[in-house]
Amino acid sequence: MNVISLLVIIFIFISIIIFKNNSFYFISGLFLNIVIFIGYLIAISLHISVYLVTFVSFLLMTIVILYWINGRNAKTKLAFICVIFFLVTFTIVSLPLITALKTQGFSSEELIELANFDLNVDIPFSELNVSIILISFSGAVIDGSMAICSSTYEIYTKNPELTFKELFNSSFNVVIEVLNSTIYTLLFAFIASNFALVIYLQDLNYSFLELINSKIFVGELLVSILTGCAGILILPLSCLLGSWILKKRFHTLY
Structure with a gap:
């Protein structure tokens, strides 16, 4: 038995203790997401x-996390609508920015390690x-939307x-409380x-100007910034859209 197998067993054991009867849906949902990723x-x-x-893949992961793990109910339906609306909107808005920055592909630092491989992918x-x-x-957006939609539904x-x-x-008010912890997370x-990346670039004796202009750093920074923006923006969006649906289209959730 290797370390990974032991950690998986410990994880399953702890999940059963904490979630009890719901542990089956939680654990099976996790493995379903792994299958989706493969x-x-x-x-x-x-x-x-x-x-x-x-x-x-995003749609399937959303269905697994919301409907399989949390159950099919008004709260998960509300969160599902918010997540899909956000995914489409955020993609349309951010796509020109991602394309303009041209951070795709391998950086010069990575090419050194990949010199012996065929790069014609x-x-x-x-x-x-x-x-x-x-x-x-995807995970941050789904979890954030579920948290806000659940609280909005309970308030209503x-x-x-x-x-x-x-x-x-x-x-x-709930969004503000969740947002405070989300930012630090x-x-x-x-x-x-x-x-580790910053230390690696520092070992290459990069100046600050070279650091902020290196493709590998900008690429990682772009992913982190957009992920952060998505994790933050989904909260007020779920609040706004969830409140509107509950007041105007409540019957459609059943």
Whole structure:
């Protein structure tokens, strides 16, 4: 038994203790997402459209996390609508920026390590770069939307007489509280994920100007910034869209 197998067993054991009867859906949902990711890699290697594979994978992961793990109910339906609306809107808005920065492909620092490999990869790296960014923020977007939609739904069911503005303001108070912790979580995640990279570039005696203009650093920074923006923007969007649906289209959730 290797270390990974032991950690998986410990993870499953802890999940069963904490989640009890719901542990089956939690653990099976995790492995379903792993299967989806493997299918995502296989589909791209078969030269299927990267954008199509990405959106289908994102959709499947959203269905697994919301409907399989959390159950099919009004709250998960509300979160699903918010996530899909955000995915389409954010992709349309951010796509020109990602394309303009041209951070796709390998950097000069990576080419040194890949010198012995064939670099003629028949995959459009510009599309793959967009795909990586969308997949990277999928978890944060789904979790954030579920948290806000659940709180908005509970506020509405306890106080159905609230107007749209009152419901939005009450829900937005929750957004502010969640946002405070989310910002620090994203900051520490960025520092942890890029700490080794900064040390590596420092060993190459890069100046600050060379550092902020290096392709490898800008690429990682772009992913982190867009992931952070997605994780933050989904909160007020879920608050606004969730409040509107609950007041105007509540019957459609059942």
